[in-house]
Structures are given as C-alpha cells and as structure tokens.
Amino acid sequence: MASTHDPQWPSAATLLHPQPVLGRRNVALLGVSTYKTSLSTRSSLSTPKAIRRALKRFSTWSFLDQFDLAEFVALVDYGDVKDPDGKKGSARVATALANIAEEARLTIVLGGDNAATWHALRALAKGHFEEYGLITLDAHLDSREGRSNGSPVRQLLDEGLDARHVVQVGLGEFTNAPAYARRALSAGVTVIERDAFRKEDVTSIARRALGIAGAGGRKIYVDIDLDVADRSVVPGCPAAAPGGLSADEVRRFVREVATSSEVVAIDFTEIDVERDSGDERTVRLAALLVLDALAGVKRRSKWPSS
Numbered sequence: 001m002a003s004t005h006d007p008q009w010p011s012a013a014t015l016l017h018p019q020p021v022l023g024r025r026n027v028a029l030l031g032v033s034t035y036k037t038s039l040s041t042r043s044s045l046s047t048p049k050a051i052r053r054a055l056k057r058f059s060t061w062s063f064l065d066q067f068d069l070a071e072f073v074a075l076v077d078y079g080d081v082k083d084p085d086g087k088k089g090s091a092r093v094a095t096a097l098a099n100i101a102e103e104a105r106l107t108i109v110l111g112g113d114n115a116a117t118w119h120a121l122r123a124l125a126k127g128h129f130e131e132y133g134l135i136t137l138d139a140h141l142d143s144r145e146g147r148s149n150g151s152p153v154r155q156l157l158d159e160g161l162d163a164r165h166v167v168q169v170g171l172g173e174f175t176n177a178p179a180y181a182r183r184a185l186s187a188g189v190t191v192i193e194r195d196a197f198r199k200e201d202v203t204s205i206a207r208r209a210l211g212i213a214g215a216g217g218r219k220i221y222v223d224i225d226l227d228v229a230d231r232s233v234v235p236g237c238p239a240a241a242p243g244g245l246s247a248d249e250v251r252r253f254v255r256e257v258a259t260s261s262e263v264v265a266i267d268f269t270e271i272d273v274e275r276d277s278g279d280e281r282t283v284r285l286a287a288l289l290v291l292d293a294l295a296g297v298k299r300r301s302k303w304p305s306s
Helices: 047-057 089-098 115-125 152-158 178-187 202-213 247-258 281-299
Strands: 025-031 073-080 106-110 132-137 166-171 190-193 219-225 263-269
Touching: 025 047, 025 281, 047 073, 047 106, 047 281, 073 281, 089 115, 106 115, 106 281, 115 132, 115 152, 115 219, 115 263, 132 152, 132 202, 132 247, 152 166, 152 178, 166 202, 178 190, 190 202, 202 247, 219 247, 247 263, 247 281, 263 281
Parallel strands: 025 073, 025 106, 106 263, 132 166, 132 219, 166 190, 219 263
Antiparallel strands: none
C-alpha cells in the first residue's frame, strides 16, 4: 500500500462507483452479511465493509493481463442488505438484487457466511431453477439438514435446482459426513475433490466445472467459500483446515470462472473478521478475489444477450 498520496498510484477502491459508468463493464457489488444461523459461533462484524476497506491496499494494474482495470471496469456499489438473517431477510435480498441495473453482467455478493448463497441464488432464480447451474469452491458439501450456513446446497436442491448442473469443487478429506456425501453423489452432483488440484491445472478444472454447470445454456452462480483454502492462509475462516488450497489456486480459479459470460453472479463467503489475523490476510485475500473477478470480466470477449 502506498504510504503517501501519489496520484500515479490509484488504489483499487477507486473502482467503486455509486452508479453504473457509461463505457465501462459494470459489475455490481452487494453485501449480504449473514451470520446468525452459522454452525460456528461468529461475530456480527461486517465482512463486506472490511473487504471494501481492504481494496485500498491494492492497485488497479494487472501484470498477468497487462491492463489497468480502471480503464475498463466499474464496481458499482449497491451497499449492504439490512439484517438478511432476520424476518423477511430473504425478501430484502431479493429486492436488492432486483434493483441492480441491467448494465451489470456480473454481481459480486460479499458474505457473511454461506447462508448468503441460498439467499442470493434463490432470489436470482425466482423459482426458475431450470435456468441455473451452480459451482461451489468449498471444503464442504453444505448439504446438512435444517437451515444454516451448512445447508445452502441442500436447500437449493430441495427447491428445484438440478443436481446434474451442480459442481462442487475442492472438497476436503474428512470434512464431510458419509450420509451427505453419498446423497450428493447419488443425486448426480459432480464432485471434484481437492486432490484434483495436485494432478490437474486450475484452468482445466474451472473450465470442466463451467461446462457441466452451464450445459444447455444455463446461467451459472459461483460460490467461493474461503474455507476451501489452507488454514494458514485464511485464519478468519472458522472451518478452514490444514491442507487446503493455496491462495494462488483460489485466485486463479476465480479469475477463470469469471471470464465466462455464463457466470452471472459470484459470492465470497465464510469470513469472520473478528477471527482474522492482525495482518488481515483473510480479508485481503477476499479483496484480491474481487479484483480477480473484475479481471475475468475484462477478459470476456462479448456480453451475453439481455
């Protein structure tokens, strides 16, 4: 981070705008800070606000792609949904998503825990789950009973999401119950276990997931649960375990899936700001993932039809 003001060092926070910007590829940003139904005790501190602050620590230049995000992309900030866990919280999430301008061809949802995934995809689908596929990058299946951050995938399947277009990537060893694993596999969910990242390139894994989730012209929702990463990388994720993905692997996956025009929304979930390390490594990784998603949007050759 620049220690003094330098007009030639614009921070990534300058990408934030209150409304769509003409001539830019507009990406919507919405905070859905769920936490009340978490299986792990967690604080109410706002992760979306922390990620917005962390954007100030990064620039807008990509060496990988050789472009300045500020010249092409605008991150349109729609604020945070008030009390998404509360009474009529789902309706408030739906209203907020419905108010996002048509110019936004990608919506970034900042959790909150993984309950945000259920709220957001349910709101986007409006009952038409046949139009959607789902990719999760997560250590867990999120197929528990009840309603919590451990159940969004099961809830979405129960409401009509086709398991044949659900791809769960990065699942960890000894982190999922046998009954839920067998149920997911028997339902037709595609599982790409964590060990695949030791044998296959991240790009090919991402493209394989996109092909399955988006088959038949489906729109794709992507859930990035940060506890898929190694615990040393994400101390702010209560359920992260040793042996997870590296920060680089998660970042490369996000940039690749965001390159696809079929991906209409992506969320970043499961960060508890209060548990993060003093150097804010978890929140800073999330901020970088937002920028990687924007870089993916810049890579898109064309927009999908409205």
